[in-house]
Amino acid sequence: MNSELRTHPYNPGEIEPRWQARWEELGLHTADLHASDKPKFYLLTMYPYPSGDLHIGHWSIIAPTDVAGRFKRMHGYNVFFPFGFDAFGLPAENAAIKGGIHPRDWTYGNIATMRRQVKLIGAALDWSKELITADPSYYRWNQWLFLRFMEQGLAYRQMAPVDWCPKDLVVLAREQVLGADRVCWRCGTQVIKRDLEQWFFRTTKYADELLSYQGLRYPEPLKVMQTNWIGRSEGAEISFKVADQSGAEIRVFTTRPDTLFGATFMVLAPEHPLVDALTHPDNKAEVEAYRFEARRKSEIDRLSTDREKTGVALGAQAVNPISGERIPIWIADYVLSTYGTGAIMAVPAHDERDFEFAQRFSLPIRVVVASTDVVPDMMDTAFVAHTPDEVLVNSGDFSGMPAPEGAKAITAKLEGAGQGKSAVTYRLRDWLVSRQRGWGAPIPVVYCEEDPSCGMVAVPDDQLPITLPDDIEKWPAQGNPLETHATWKHTSCPSCSGKGRRETDTMDTFVDSSWYWWRYLDPTKEDGPVDRALNEAWCPVEQYTGGAEHAVLHLMYARFFAKALNDLGLVHEREPWKRLFNQGQILGEDGERMSKSRGNVQDPDALVARYGADTVRLFLMFMKPWAADAPWNAKGIEGVSRFLRRLWTVTTDPMGKEPGDAESGRLPAGLTAEQTADDLRRMAHRTLKRVTDDHAEFGWNTMVSALMELNNKLVRLRGSEIAGGDAWDETVRLTLLMLAPMAPHFAEELWSRRLAARGEEWASIHTQRWPEYDPALVATDQVELPVQVNGKLRDMITVATGTPAAQIESLVLGREKVRGYLEDAEVVRVIQVPDRLVNVVTKPK
C-alpha cells in the first residue's frame, strides 16, 4: 500500500471486508423471490467463463451493473441479481491435456478463485442462486430440453458440409467462424469444410420473428448486426426447364424477377445435385476437373471477392420460362450451394457478378431495365442501382412497366403457369450444436446396435442425466474422450434393451448459456428446468448487460431459446430480456486489447490491494462512458482515489485545516454565511437531480463528475462559518446516499459513523430510500445570459428568470459593450432564447 493511503484515515483495506461480512450476515443481497410486497426487478449480467483469472474487464461489467441494481433497491424494488459460471468449454480440456488435471477439477478450482475475486467487488449479488453449468443438476436439463426439441422437430441430425476446426477438432456453428479468413472463434485457426453427420437446432424456424425488436431496448448497432446476419431477402423462386427430354427443372432464387428477360445463362453451384445428369459427355472431363478443384480449394479461396471468376459450361441448355429462350447452363464456384437453391439465373446487365462472368466468358449481356442514367450500348459495369424512373425494356409485354411493378407482374404470370412464385430466403442457417468434445453436456441419444428398426433412440427422461465419466485418468490429446473411453458409450438400447451405443457428441456451450437466467430462479429444481410461477413473476429480465462480441452468437441463440421454450409452454415470454446494454472495453495503457502476451493487463486484485474496491469501482465508472472503449490510465485512478479521501476528510472533520491552506476557513468573497449555506443547499439538490437523471441512461462518468464538483465545494468551505452546519450536514447526507450505489463500503462506513455521532440507531445505508430533490432549490431565480452580437459572444448580463423579453432587449442594447458594436451598424432584430441567450443581429449602415 502506498504512503498516502497509509497516512490517510480512510482505510479501505479494513472497511471493505468488514462491511462485506456484515452484509452477508444480514442477508442483504438475497432476494426473496416469493415476496409480493415490492415491485420486482430482474437484473442480469453475463456470467463468465471460469478461465481462472478475473480481469478488469469483468469488473467493468459487474460493478456498474451492480450500481444500477443498488439504485433500484433504493427505490424500493425487490432486485434479483444472481451470478454463476459458464463452466463447460475447451480451455478446461486444453488444460487437462497439458497439465494432466481433469477438466472438472481445473474448472471448479478456477471457479473458487473467481468467486473470491468477484466478491472483492462488493457487488450486491445473490449468491444463494449460484449455478455452474458443468454440474449435472444443470446439464441434466440441457438434455431434457434437447429431447423436447427433438420431439418438436427443433433438433435434428443431418449430414451436411460443416466447418471443422483442425486444431480444436470440433465442428463449429456458422456464427463461430469469424471474418474473411474464416477462423475458429476460440483459437483463431482457419477452419476447413467437412461432410459430417451433425446435430442442428432449427433456428431458421424463427427467422422472421427474430427480425422484430418491438418493445425491446437494444443498442441500434446490435439490431443491425442481427438483422444483417439473418439476412432476409424477398424475391421469387423460378423454375427453368432443362431443354432435353429428361423433364428436369432447375429452381433458382432471385431478388430481381423483373430482370427475367435479361437472363442470358444459368449458373449452378459445383455441388448442385443436377450437375452429373446435365453434363454433356463431351464436357464431362472438364466439368469433373472443375468440381475437383472447387472441392479442394479452401473456403477462403472460393469466397474471395476479388478473385477472377471461373467456371465451365455443362453443354446443356435451359428454357427461360417467360420468353422461351434457350440459354446455356454453367457451373461456377461463385454460386454457393448453401444459399437459396444453389443455382441462379444470370442477368449480367443487372448484376455485378454475372456481368463479370459474362465478360470473362463472352456471354451475351442484355439490358432489360432502363432509366435516364443508363446508356445500354456502353455498359462497362452492371446497372444495379434503383432509380425512381427505371422501367422494363426488351421484356415483351412487360416492357414499359416500372421495375417494381414488372417484378410483381412477371411473378404473377409465372405463378399462373406453375413455374414460379414469390419467395423469401434467409442467410441465417440452422445452429450446428454438436461438438466432438468430452467436456460438455452429452447429447441424450442412443444408437441401437441390435435391432435396425430401433435406430436412433431418444433417452427417456427418467434416465437423465447422462453424466460424464469422471474416471478419465489421462485426457487424450487427440479425439473425443467419450469415444475412446473403455465403457462409457456402451449401453443398452432404451427401446429394445439390446446392445446400444451412446451418442458421444456433446452440446455446444452456447446451449448452456441460452437459458441459464431461467434456471437461476430455482437452480436446484428437480422436476423441471424452469419454475413456471417464478418465471411469470420475474421474467422477462428487465436489464441484461454484457459485451457486444456476442451480437450474433449468445444474444441471438438466447432469443431463439425464448421462442422455442415459449412454444413448449415452459416460459411465458418470447423475448428473454427487455433492455440490453453492451458496455465498452477497457484497453491496456498502450491502447491495445489487454492480453498477457502484451503485458498490458491490469490485475484487479493488485488494484484493490492498493486503492480499495470502491476506488476501482468509481474509476471504472468515471474513466469513460460505459459503452465506449478506452485505455486504462494508471494515473487517472489517483483522481478518484483523491476524491474519496477528500470526501472522507470533509465528512469526518469539517472544521479541520490542511497545511499550507491560506484560503481555508473563509466564506466566498462578498457572500454572507446565510447566502453561502443557501448556495450549498441549492448545489446539493441540483447535484441530486443530475445524478438521479444520469442513472436512467447509465451516465456513470458524468454522475461521478457531479459528485466531485459538489465535494470540491465542501472542500472550499471546510473550516468556514457554515462548515458542520445544517446546510453542510444535508449536503453530506445527500452525498453519501448518492454515492452508496457506487462506493458501497465507503458510504456505509461514513453513514454508520454519522448515525453513531447523532445517537441514532444503525440501519444500513443500502436500505435507505433514494432521496428526492427539492424542486424549489433546483429552480433558479437568476440567470447569467450570454449576449451575442451576430452570433459572437460579447457580453454577459444577469437577470431574474422570467424577465420580459422587451425589458431584456432594452437592457442589452443599453450595454456599453454592445453599443460599441452598434456604432456603424443598425439592429435588424434581437433573438432571445428564454433563460439561455440573447443575440443581437445587425447589418452595416
Place this chain on the structure above:
RNA sequence: GCCGAAGUGGUGGAACCGGGAUACACGUCCGACUUAAAAUCGGAUGCCCGCAAGGGCAUGUGAGUUCGAAUCUCACCUUCGGCACCA
C-alpha cells in the same frame, strides 16, 4: 466492396432540444506548508497576436442550411467493429 460506430485541449472525456465549446479528472507549470521530499492546500493551463485592455482562430477536411452548428444536410478523409461473390 457493403453495413455500423466514432473523430473535441498534451491525455481520458463534458456539452440533454441547434444557443456561453473544452465541465470533471489526469498531466504540466507556479506558489503555500515542510529542514527536505512525499502527501496536502491554493492558483494557472485550447492555439495565435498584445505589456495590457482587448482581438483573432479553434470540435477530422471542404461545402451548405441558420441570427447562431461539436450538434442538422451533402461530399470527402481517418480510426475501430461487423459482413464478405448471399443471387
